[in-house]
Amino acid sequence: MFSIRILRLLVVASICGLLIGCASRPLSNKEDVCAIFNDKPHWYQAAKRSTERWGGPIHVPMAIIYQESTFTADAKPKMQYFLGIIPTGRPSDAYGYAQALKSTWREYEIAVGSRSPDRDDFSDAVDFVLWYMNVTYQRNGVSKWDAYGHYLNYHEGQGGYSRGSHLSKQWLLNTAKRVDTRAKKFATQLSQCRAELDSKKRGWF
Template sequence: MTLFKTLFLACALLLAGCATAPPEDPENLCNIFKENRSWYKAAKNTEQKWGVPVHVPMAMMYQESGFKHNARPPMQYWLGFIPVGRASSAYGYAQAKTLTWEDYVRETKRRRARRSNFADAHDFMGWFIYKTQQVNGVSKWDAYNQYLNYHEGWGGYQRKTYNRKAWLIQVSKRVDTRAKRYAGQYRQCKEDLERGWFSRLFFG
């Protein structure tokens, strides 16, 4: 029994380590989900809970963190070498800022949620996209305007602050292009992803 527990713990630690590593092929949504089956389950849960299509939050998350669980804005330095802090409190897969994350936790009552946990971060993005549709009338399938809201906040989007940021317009276009590419890829592999582990094991 002791040996079994040791082997079980070792496997669990190994899987946990793999789960936090960025996917090997982040440009292909099918490969992302095949590499991390738990991520697909989380994405489907978000879709069912918030009515958010799988490809939109994934494209936004790619832009925000490159799927790094502990991503942060770069440290800022005074005189080039004295650290003075980071540009914002953004952290984790979704680069959620602390105050917005606290709003999410309070509204959803998910006090154990963590920004460095993929499922939690994905659920947060689903919540934000859902709220963006309610607050600003932006379709959940509109990755371009959803990302502008995500970056500028609902008030900033209403004030059209993005019009003063040409670089942000370009980034939002990239997010939209990636979301459409992800959507096309997902249509090709959705049926296979829906198959259970038993079917994949014995039927390839």
């Protein structure tokens, strides 16, 4: 009886260790979307499900998430300092892969129903970005393949974008151009590995 109990504990401990190892394994190459999805097959499945749910491509939300957090689960805005030494807090409560604000995340929670999504969970984060892109498309008519326009909406909000708040921010326009360039690179990469990704059986992780 004692040995069986020990065996069960060892099995549970092994499974937990495997789960933790898979969750914390770093990406081998954040510049290559095929490498990202090969490292994290469940990310591809999550992104694919969300594109089927909200419409649009995979490469645009991936480029936005890269810009916002470089695929870091617990990313936060940098701490600000007074006189360079006294911390005064962060500029916003943005958090997670998508750097979503609490208020916008709450809108997403209401939109998707009673589930409890987490900002530091990639599946929820990519779904959030695609949901936001769908809202942007409905409100401002931005094509879901237009990474440049979607990043401007993502940063300024749909209302700010419609008022042209981005037009006076050259740094933001430059950032949106970088997001657009990365999205196009991701699209090219994904075209070369998507068939292989689709052929893989969906596993536990």
